Amino acid sequence: MAKKKKGSEGGGGAGHDSAGGMRWLLTYSDMITLLMAFFILLFSMATINASKFAATAQALREAFGGYTILDRGSSVIGEPGSTTQSAPVVPDSALKAQEASLKIAEILRQSLNPNQFSVIQTERGYLISILTDKILFDSGKANLKPDAFPLLTKIAAVLKKIDNEVYVEGHTDNVPIHTVEFPSNWELSAARAASVAKYFIEQGISPSRLVIAGYADTRPVASNDTPQGRQKNRRIDILITKK
Template structure:
């Protein structure tokens, strides 16, 4: 029996363009790489989300990637010096507030009578005392009654470390006598008298200063006897050691006059 001859099949022809598939995959990945690099170089939340969604769909991912939190880049850089100054200002304000409350308690009877006023601001704590409490008209010698109140104030300030400025003020009525040729001398002498009492009560002289303003800083119009009485006063200011920069007034030199 003659064996049936086996049919020969032609071999599959070789495909010489198969490299195009690998090349196209390489080009696609290279394009995706440059797109990613561009997106990273200029971060935009909206574009980033659209791009990540597109990549997720193209590669069969499960939605977009978590957006980059670019707000972290906008956080202020901590400033240790500013933080330290803020803390010092807070403690200074608390100390000055307590000092103002102690002065109010010490001068309570005169405060109720309207002869003493205690205020607090960025400059410090100020105690304004009506001149009628301290001096006889036209004189700069402290009365016996005023010494008790001022000694009590000095007792509070003696253990404190802040500088103290004493300012004398008058009304606008001119004065001219044997002791004081003008209100300038009278206001300065009254401020000096208070400073001398503070020194005698134990306060360090290096912390004290006396200033006379005459009638140049009135607190009321000088048109009525009651208003003029308010302007005749002595202000004892406990100066803050750390002034608030928000309320400081910068000193500037006057602009030079234009050439003729």
């Protein structure tokens, strides 16, 4: 009787091994599909439409009682090497202070030279500094000049639209003053701040929102050793607080 060739019977031949060996492609294709979906998700998180983001953030702020849920200046995912955390919640009053300071900066830019004012952000709020010389007061005086009224009227109109506290602070250089009205720079700086605050009240700003302070020459922003430095130190600061 002729012997059967080895491997020619049953289902254990080459055909069966080939079919079983193709099953790994199913697992491989599933893995590739999942990876593709994962990278699409990451790409969608990294790409943000600015206008849609701003509209969504505004809607969320209004829905949650005037608070910003996401700050456009903060990273949502986090910087490299830092832990992922939520963006800080910014009170609505802080946003109002920022918007008001930007409007006042534009008013000052249209009315004064760039070296006559400054607008900066501080921990307390937004600080608007206006040099007093030739703008607000005559030398050694605390009465507002008539030329100052139009400028202060425009600033008051912006401040009336918000309810933040406003600090009006007077500053002088270190040149002593000895007059009957102002025995020292303390009285002069405080009187100048009071004149500006009084004018704001006349323009309709509530007195309960205003705080005045006189610092004389104790908080210079430049050296008092030069005329230019002393001129920069003679100023009125208007601080729009974040609360």
